[in-house]
Amino acid sequence: MSILVTGGAGYIGSHTLIALIDAGYRCVVVDDLSNGSAEAVRRIEMLTGERIPFYQIDVADPLLLSKVFYDHLITGVIHFAGLKAVGESVEKPIDYYQVNLGTTLNLVRCMAEAGVFKLVFSSSATVYGSEAPVPYVEGYGRGITSNPYGTSKAMIEQVLEDVAKSESRWQISLLRYFNPIGAHSSGVIGEDPQGVPNNLMPFMAQVAVGRRAALQVFGGDYPTPDGTCRRDYLHVMDLAEGHVAALENNHHLGCDAINLGTGSPVSVLEMIHAFESVTNVQIPFTIVDKRAGDLPEFWADASKAKQLLGWQAKRSLEEMMIDTWNWQSKNPDGYR
Numbered sequence: 001m002s003i004l005v006t007g008g009a010g011y012i013g014s015h016t017l018i019a020l021i022d023a024g025y026r027c028v029v030v031d032d033l034s035n036g037s038a039e040a041v042r043r044i045e046m047l048t049g050e051r052i053p054f055y056q057i058d059v060a061d062p063l064l065l066s067k068v069f070y071d072h073l074i075t076g077v078i079h080f081a082g083l084k085a086v087g088e089s090v091e092k093p094i095d096y097y098q099v100n101l102g103t104t105l106n107l108v109r110c111m112a113e114a115g116v117f118k119l120v121f122s123s124s125a126t127v128y129g130s131e132a133p134v135p136y137v138e139g140y141g142r143g144i145t146s147n148p149y150g151t152s153k154a155m156i157e158q159v160l161e162d163v164a165k166s167e168s169r170w171q172i173s174l175l176r177y178f179n180p181i182g183a184h185s186s187g188v189i190g191e192d193p194q195g196v197p198n199n200l201m202p203f204m205a206q207v208a209v210g211r212r213a214a215l216q217v218f219g220g221d222y223p224t225p226d227g228t229c230r231r232d233y234l235h236v237m238d239l240a241e242g243h244v245a246a247l248e249n250n251h252h253l254g255c256d257a258i259n260l261g262t263g264s265p266v267s268v269l270e271m272i273h274a275f276e277s278v279t280n281v282q283i284p285f286t287i288v289d290k291r292a293g294d295l296p297e298f299w300a301d302a303s304k305a306k307q308l309l310g311w312q313a314k315r316s317l318e319e320m321m322i323d324t325w326n327w328q329s330k331n332p333d334g335y336r
């Protein structure tokens with residue numbers, strides 16, 4: 001009996017493989033490697049001593065995906081595969097809707113045909129939209145999203161809610177991530193974005209390792225305590241363990257949205273100082289104009305995950321910084 005992990009060669013998918021294997025599961029990975037690395041899966045095999053069947057296929061391909069369900073006795077699916085760059089989604093909305101919706105629709109069709117009804121979906125806090133009060137509570141529902149990436153996540157949530165209503169055996173968890181950072185404590189896997197990183201932590205880590213000259217802090221006059229944006233950063237291994245907890249939650253049928261965050265916000269300047277004090281590496285930075293679409297601050301109400309899944313983030317900001325630096329300094333050019 002195996003768990004199918006789509007997008008298992010990506011950042012969060014690869015860390016979730018370790019959490020699954022640690023919890024005693026066998027895993028099967030499908031990933032088209034458009035933004036993941038086969039090397040990540042190979043390293044996890046080395047680290048855990050487990051063989052992980054790997055299919056380099058498109059999750060939207062009906063024949064190839066259904067073959068995976070014939071080859072293995074799949075009991076649950078964690079679905080990460082999709083496009084995730086906010087800026088790119090504004091340039092290429094058709095790709096984002098086609099890939100993110102197409103993979104999900106084909107996946108749930110293949111699952112139903114194979115009689116597999118347990119699904120954990122990689123959603124995002126971005127579905128709350130720009131008007132929701134903080135902290136974000138699941139009960140607010142989805143708001144008006146500001147880019148096609150976020151809209152595709154909100155649309156998929158809606159699709160999965162409808163799918164769950166159509167057949168009573170579905171157990172679907174929509175996990176709304178806040179800002180995952182860090183790496184497995186071994187330093188053998190971590191975040192390896194292609195090109196210039198869009199997100200704060202990988203950018204800062206590449207400055208620290210000398211790949212980039214300086215960090216630009218987007219905006220210094222937000223209505224926050226130090227004027228920079230605040231986010232709810234959580235350790236990627238805590239996030240990974242949240243997926244295992246969702247998979248093991250047999251209390252609910254239907255479709256449930258659950259926040260995965262720490263419940264406390266940290267500013268960009270606090271992030272820089274935390275990284276510097278843990279690593280003793282200075283991060284040169286300048287405060288520049290705001291980035292279009294950024295919200296001043298948001299963080300999770302994390303109580304539903306605790307109550308429903310018995311999950312809460314347990315790793316500190318310091319550990320997030322130590323593990324990021326451990327990965328980046330051992331692998332200055334990522335998996336290459």
Ligand code: UD1
Pocket residue numbers: 084085086124125126147150179198199200201203215216217218219229230231268291293294295
């Ligand atoms: C964004 C997306 C979110 C997505 C997540 C991960 C939005 C509103 N948010 O989150 O949906 O799931 O990325 O891909 O679309 N910052 C800098 N300098 C940098 C980079 C970032 O100052 O070089 C600041 C940003 O202004 C922000 C904070 O750091 O305040 C975090 O940014 P980032 O890591 O990109 O995450 P979000 O924008 O929160």
